Amino acid sequence: MAKHTGDKPYMCGECGYRTAYRSVLTRHMRAHTGGKPYKCDQCDFSAAQKGNFAEHVAKHNGDKPYMCGECGYRTVYRSALTVHMMTHTGVKPYKCDQCGYSAAQKGNFAEHMSKHTGDKPYICGECGYRTAYRSDLSKHKARHTGDKPYMCDKCGYRTAYRGSLYKHMRTHTGEKPYKCDQCDYSAAQKGHLEQHIMAKHTGDKLYMCWECGFRTAQRTTLSLHLRTHTGEKPYKCDQCDYSAVQKCNLDEHMAKHTGEKPYKCEQCDYSAVQKCHLDEHMAKHTREKRYECDHCDFSAIEKKDLDSHIVKHHIYKPYML
Template identity: 60%
Template sequence: MRTHTGEKPYKCDQCDYSAARKDSLDHHVAKHTGDKPYMCGECGYRAVLKSDLVKHMRTHTSDKPFKCDQCDFSAAQKSNLKQHLSKHTGDKPYMCDECGYMADRKSTISRHMRTHTGEKPYKCDQCDYSAAQKCSLNQHLAQHTGDKPFMCGECGYRTAWKTHLSTHMRTHTGDKPYKCDQCDYSAAEKTNLSNHMRTHTGEKPYKCVQCGYSASRKYSLVLHLAKHTGDKPYMCGECGYRTTRKSDLSKHMRTHAGDKPYKCDQCDYSAAHKNSLNQHLAKHTGEKPYMCGECGYRTVRKFDFSQHVRIHTGEKPYKCDQCDYSAAHKSTLNRHLAMHTGDKPYMCGECGYRTTKKCNLSQHMRTHTGEKPYKCDQCDYSAAVKFALNNHFKTHR
């Protein structure tokens, strides 16, 4: 009844906090005392509430006692099952008055409202950091304490976040519990499913405040904003290459190390990047799932198809912010921008050769390694660059 009356009879004697339930007060008081009496014997995790320890132990046992009666989904926590059930019913009773956003949980709509109000109620007691969500504050606090209480029993991975451990465990189990109801896509993480759903809806909720750009993913907007600020925080210690993305730096470092972790299971081909391996595998299967309705062009990659379509539409979405030049492809714009800046970020560690294009550096490196990855399937000819192989094919016609 207290959910209707708003009554909160349990008062904290150290601050003005009050709660509708005694266990909520006990949980709060632990913030003052630091007391966490319940400890996991597997990894040393400690909790204020016994129920939290019981939930934590399921990360070690993989116990999922909460079963869906409409499909084979099961969950370690009751709240996760409730959230799953809304996928069957479609029920989203909580709606935002500002933008019409709907949610299946009251806590979700409360968090969403802070995007409108800018409220950040969770304060760090060691610095001036504040957050809109409690989980963000918990992650921040780990920077002060270095505490990573959640540990994987399979490989020793540790994290400050329980949700991160749950996600990590799926790398061992292969579990992809988040299913798309419009196609056969499934994901290990809820955020990946949310991003995928926008491929069906076309929704682009992340807006740039400096231009008309919008994106379906927050990360894409962050990358876009770097074009306005020029910020490239990740730098290669070998050649000075800088980038906006940590993942791009990791890929770049393979040009120095010669690391090619992605192996073909049908031949001796290996690649530095996963997408290069995926493209290579299509040579074995012959599969080209993306087809142009205008001219019948087919391709292995969705990205190549998107670029091809612009030949028919004449679309040139990549705009230069220093002149009126525009391009159909991002790489073309990047080459153009180098005319303004004179920037050649890609450098060879062997001889100091510099270039504006990453692909040029990759080709150049083969002059040092002698690598010839492009193989003719009709004779023993091989080439260092793709166009040389294309020219060679003409000798067989």
């Protein structure tokens, strides 16, 4: 009856939280008591809620019970499926009142708002590094710990981030869930779709360098550009004095020490130090023209061919007059 009457007879004595259900209050109280009655018999994980425990156990047995009815994508987490479904529906309920930005996730919206406010709420307890983005803080912390708990069961690739593993798996499955609503382009990563839309449809370059006025459509490109001013080389080799501006450069350097090439082609015996090199190689099998010219309709399988095209057709050469 509480659903119909709106009554919430069960109240938390600690914070005043009210609910119509005694079981919900019981779960809520664990936030105060720290109780975690659901314990994993395969590791030291424990959970306050049965749903969280079930999702954890799925990591051990490999179950992915949540499946997308549109494309067959499967996941261990119900929340991950909810987020994935938005790539099909295009629903973006979180809207910025200061610009035209909208987001499918509350976390992404909060991070966007920091562009307007200048807030950097996420801080590293080790060195004081601050950022507007929780994802950036997670990546930063991995530099201190070096942990890479997430591993690909197809090729052995390891990463510090669950999200990076999801993205990596698309190199095996071929999934491209991010689809352009203005043409037939699709991408494996959200950032690639955003780059495509800005380059091909809007021409927007939202990110600007305050030192020299350089503008770009990508936040990551701006971050890399800023290091040309600061001289920062955060990626350091632990076997020699080499340091790099970009992680991919460090990975490439490390191969000189280890000889490891973790990115392997499933269609031939090719292997690569860097994922981007494998992506370029795979295009030779698929004939996908991943590199598109910003000035005309030309596209190419390899980046060097696009570079040659731009030099030949779009760069002003006064000596030719």
